[in-house]
Amino acid sequence: MILRNAKIVLKDKIIENGWLEIENETIKSINEGDTQQEGIDLKGQWLLPGFIECHVHGGYGVDFETGTVEAYQKFGKMIPKEGITSYIQASVTNSKENNLKYLSAFKEFMKNQDENSAKCLGLHMEGPFISPAKKGAHELSLLEDPNIEVMKEFIELSDDNVRIITYAPDMQDGSFTKFLLDNNILPSAGHTNTSVQDFLKDYKIGVRHLTHLFNGMSGVSQQEPGLATAGLYFDDILCEVISDSIHIQPDTLRLIYKIKGPQGIVIITDAMNAKGEPDGNYKLGNLDVIKEGMKVSLKEGGALAGAGATYDHNVRVMLKEIPNLKMNELIYMTSINIAKQLNIFDSTGEISVGKKADLTVLDDKYEVNKTFINGKVAYEKSN
Numbered sequence: 001m002i003l004r005n006a007k008i009v010l011k012d013k014i015i016e017n018g019w020l021e022i023e024n025e026t027i028k029s030i031n032e033g034d035t036q037q038e039g040i041d042l043k044g045q046w047l048l049p050g051f052i053e054c055h056v057h058g059g060y061g062v063d064f065e066t067g068t069v070e071a072y073q074k075f076g077k078m079i080p081k082e083g084i085t086s087y088i089q090a091s092v093t094n095s096k097e098n099n100l101k102y103l104s105a106f107k108e109f110m111k112n113q114d115e116n117s118a119k120c121l122g123l124h125m126e127g128p129f130i131s132p133a134k135k136g137a138h139e140l141s142l143l144e145d146p147n148i149e150v151m152k153e154f155i156e157l158s159d160d161n162v163r164i165i166t167y168a169p170d171m172q173d174g175s176f177t178k179f180l181l182d183n184n185i186l187p188s189a190g191h192t193n194t195s196v197q198d199f200l201k202d203y204k205i206g207v208r209h210l211t212h213l214f215n216g217m218s219g220v221s222q223q224e225p226g227l228a229t230a231g232l233y234f235d236d237i238l239c240e241v242i243s244d245s246i247h248i249q250p251d252t253l254r255l256i257y258k259i260k261g262p263q264g265i266v267i268i269t270d271a272m273n274a275k276g277e278p279d280g281n282y283k284l285g286n287l288d289v290i291k292e293g294m295k296v297s298l299k300e301g302g303a304l305a306g307a308g309a310t311y312d313h314n315v316r317v318m319l320k321e322i323p324n325l326k327m328n329e330l331i332y333m334t335s336i337n338i339a340k341q342l343n344i345f346d347s348t349g350e351i352s353v354g355k356k357a358d359l360t361v362l363d364d365k366y367e368v369n370k371t372f373i374n375g376k377v378a379y380e381k382s383n
């Protein structure tokens with residue numbers, strides 16, 4: 001297949017007018033200029049590596065807690081319209097028996113993913129190993145300290161499909177962190193009140209990922225420097241950023257970008273099941289929440305509870321709010337950084353010969369026009 005007349009976004013440059021050749025699901029050649037060969041005319045639109053979302057609970061009426069193979073499949077089919085080509089399904093804190101139920105369905109789903117759907121890479125468990133002090137919308141009575149034995153059960157029940165764990169590093173002695181790394185699970189510090197000094201023990205062991213920077217964590221303070229301080233300070237920590245301009249105001253977003261640069265940020269949605277659905281009442285786990293526009297909050301108390309924005313929306317906010325942000329800087333935050341973090345960069349995450357043709361086409365308003373997964377059209381905007 002040929003994709004022609006495209007502005008191709010590579011990590012070190014942008015080809016203003018180029019064409020791409022795809023064969024057997026992979027990128028065969030990247031070329032400047034035009035071609036006489038027949039192909040899909042992208043009409044001068046942007047061609048980017050597909051977005052990889054590492055923290056999304058759900059959308060379109062589906063979430064992990066919906067708990068059926070069909071629901072998970074539906075979600076995978078819907079999100080290419082946001083430009084997403086790969087994703088990690090996130091869970092909230094659940095009871096033991098519910099986890100048992102959901103994980104066994106999720107295990108089946110992982111073996112039965114549809115073609116033309118975004119590729120699910122596994123599960124991001126956000127809880128139960130988080131701190132009551134920064135529990136956010138998680139249910140207090142279900143929280144527990146990081147526990148290797150419980151973790152072993154999760155790994156077994158999911159058929160080794162847990163890829164990321166959000167946990168409070170200050171609630172364990174480092175052994176849990178080591179266990180995650182030894183089992184190829186990405187440890188992500190979050191929902192914690194840890195101090196920088198306490199976090200250093202886990203940074204030294206190898207924690208290099210932060211769950212939604214600033215949200216659900218100790219912050220930046222001259223007297224009590226917390227996890228956000230460490231996340232901003234260490235260049236090699238990748239910070240998840242919910243760039244919906246609700247969870248992080250634009251002035252703070254610019255400060256984060258100024259300090260971290262494109263290589264230190266991964267854009268996420270943290271979206272819950274109401275994403276893409278009308279405003280109204282929904283459930284986040286067992287909790288009652290209200291969706292108003294892109295904002296989702298707890299019915300009781302009004303705290304933010306997950307998010308309602310789509311991935312492409314958060315990309316547009318980034319492009320709007322960060323002065324002079326270039327497209328080849330953007331792709332670090334949507335694709336390259338997280339592909340490296342998840343050890344899949346040898347096969348996807350950038351437009352490069354030999355990698356999978358996982359591609360997103362954006363129009364001049366940065367709206368998703370088409371999405372390709374393994375070289376096939378997974379989404380096409382209707383006119």
Ligand SMILES: [Zn+2]
Pocket residue numbers: 055057090126270306
């Ligand atoms: Zn989350």
